[in-house]
Amino acid sequence: MKPIKVAMLGCGTVGTEVARLLTDQADDFAARIGTPVELTGIAVRRPNKHREVPAELLTTDADSLVESDVDVVVEVIGGIEPVRSLLLKALRAGKSVVTANKALLAEHGPELYAAADASGADIYFEAAVAGAIPLLRPLRESLAGDRITRVMGIVNGTTNYILSAMSATGAGYAETLEEASRLGYAEADPTADVDGFDAASKAAILASLAFHTRVTAGDVHREGISAVTSADIAAARALGRTVKLLAICERVTDDEGVESVAARVHPAMIPNSHPLASVGGAFNAVFVEADAAGQLMFYGQGAGGAPTASAVLGDLVAVARNIVAGGRGPRESAYAELPVRPMGQASTRYHISLDVADRPGVLSQVAAVFAEHDVSIAVVRQEGRPVDASLVVVTHAASDAALRGTVDKIAGLPVVREVVSVMRVEGEES
């Protein structure tokens, strides 16, 4: 059997690990696939910057590498162009693709899947979400006989590190971000992480697979962590809760039995007893709920060179086995075509923390505003202090719109000195 020829696009921390492991464990790969894997070239921008891989593999001409006699293209560059064009070229030529590129898949997935379908090539992308954690294959294969209702998880390590650090030190957001950048936990330009773009891309991919429906990054309601204050963190702690940036994908059935899907990324308070509360630093964890399987959890390292390389190489073995056996991996499955519900219709629980005047009648005034907006109160906690008082309200599930109306009006009440914290609550029964 002739070897499987592989071209790699990019050679950063992930690519370097992929190249190293392909060499170090070449015998294992050959045995597991049934034929050797041969890395024939690596496209990079500056070949002299990559001394850890054999110089003769390096090229600056990605187009020619993709067009060369290779069976599989592994992409670890990231970003939209030129990657999109390169991968479309590969797929159209019947070359299978393994990619870790969440942004590309969340924006242009359907175009890539269609190209793969037309030529019979495979496209695998386990590394695009939650790094080393086997998550996409379980969603699209193991649970293919089940009906997934919800996916909720921590899928961005940088924001998880920042929120964990804010909680540990009591420091504010800006200060903690600066420290994270200094320590290498945040990129020089942290926008993609802290504003939730990265998590939103992952949510789009997860929702698409879970619900057999095309969901793009633009469909995902997105709030980052830059508005999270140390007061939010302190308020959460006072209630036995922790603030996490969550990606949540849900299947919803309305009163008339019409199904839709929704995907959102936002910070939320979860109880300290919830398994996601203790997921620290760069780790990721994702809960999946399905009708027959019930609740499942997947946990592991969400980023980093070696963990991401593990996912890339698992996919590489899969597409190589498919080439050897003459089969194909599962295609895009978007048959359900469920409508995507806008965030205004989403219903979540809220925590609101207020500084109020410490005098009789405050609670009844505040409660009246909630009632007026049809937002039902689940828990109230009031604590008097020498001059003013703290009033904490946790609501039952309410729409975003109703909650915003409530908070706006409460902020204007003369008895309310300050709206200290408003944050969604997840991970407990409503």
Add this chain to the structure above:
Amino acid sequence: MKPIKVAMLGCGTVGTEVARLLTDQADDFAARIGTPVELTGIAVRRPNKHREVPAELLTTDADSLVESDVDVVVEVIGGIEPVRSLLLKALRAGKSVVTANKALLAEHGPELYAAADASGADIYFEAAVAGAIPLLRPLRESLAGDRITRVMGIVNGTTNYILSAMSATGAGYAETLEEASRLGYAEADPTADVDGFDAASKAAILASLAFHTRVTAGDVHREGISAVTSADIAAARALGRTVKLLAICERVTDDEGVESVAARVHPAMIPNSHPLASVGGAFNAVFVEADAAGQLMFYGQGAGGAPTASAVLGDLVAVARNIVAGGRGPRESAYAELPVRPMGQASTRYHISLDVADRPGVLSQVAAVFAEHDVSIAVVRQEGRPVDASLVVVTHAASDAALRGTVDKIAGLPVVREVVSVMRVEGEES
């Protein structure tokens, strides 16, 4: 495209759910596979006992059903014969098999894999280990590009229920087992669960997949929970630990660089802070450690009709997709052929709890016995009481043989009134 015809062998709680979901979600299955799935027959022993499935599907003639014009055989009977013969017949005829039968796979897996290989049929068995949790597919596909070093988990719900109940009530083993049987959490004959046979079968399957080596149930060192006492549970609690029945599969490299694998099932104390400590009742959870991926955890329902059916149906979709696309699933991978290390050579940490006379020199006498057997002590805790005293020792990693020698000699010391508890310790650094 013509429909995929499926025969089912058995129709207990899992089979009933499989039949129901195949009917209720027929449109989803057709869309996900690309062609409808048709359940053409169900082999049972007593057709009049299965009113929840269409009577015209039922037959007592399993052989004829397997020989009929079907593409896939789903097996949910359990046990070795007649299942082994039926599945071999199916595979030899090129019919793909989906099975939940851990005992059969742990004993006769290689024979079944060889039959599948020869005819080009698929054999999938996600439901055989950890019920609904996608675990085998991640091991044999997602991590196929990585080097797995360790798998450790709770894979038997009955024993986990009993140990959790003993811990909650302080009751003894026999009493708790009786209660579990009464409540339906333990079988009328609980031997397979409480003596660790079920977990050992699962450990064999996990070790085989993780290490690309044939490991059978007979290779697995097996200790059940019937010797766990309320004193063990109390001793664990006093140290901030919990007793769990663990299945552990390890890749070991000896001083000369020779690799081997080991698989064992036994009760062990783990710290209350360990994620496995809070896995209660019928839930299963499995840790996987791999060189590149690092530590991963999988959590979910380990048994029950619907969760197991979810795993069976995920496999059914996979083999049906392979039939439609003309490919095959991953074959048995046993190329590594690593030797299986006997338990006598295994090295684990131990907790020993003693009732001793409360007088000077006891500790030095006990410590001398440990030293004599070359067992290094990590932690000692001594507590005086009015008449006697309690002495707790946690060792560094020691061989089973050395530990047994130590305990035997300690039990004979005049200053030792009773060896209260001896139990392995897992889940912390040695």
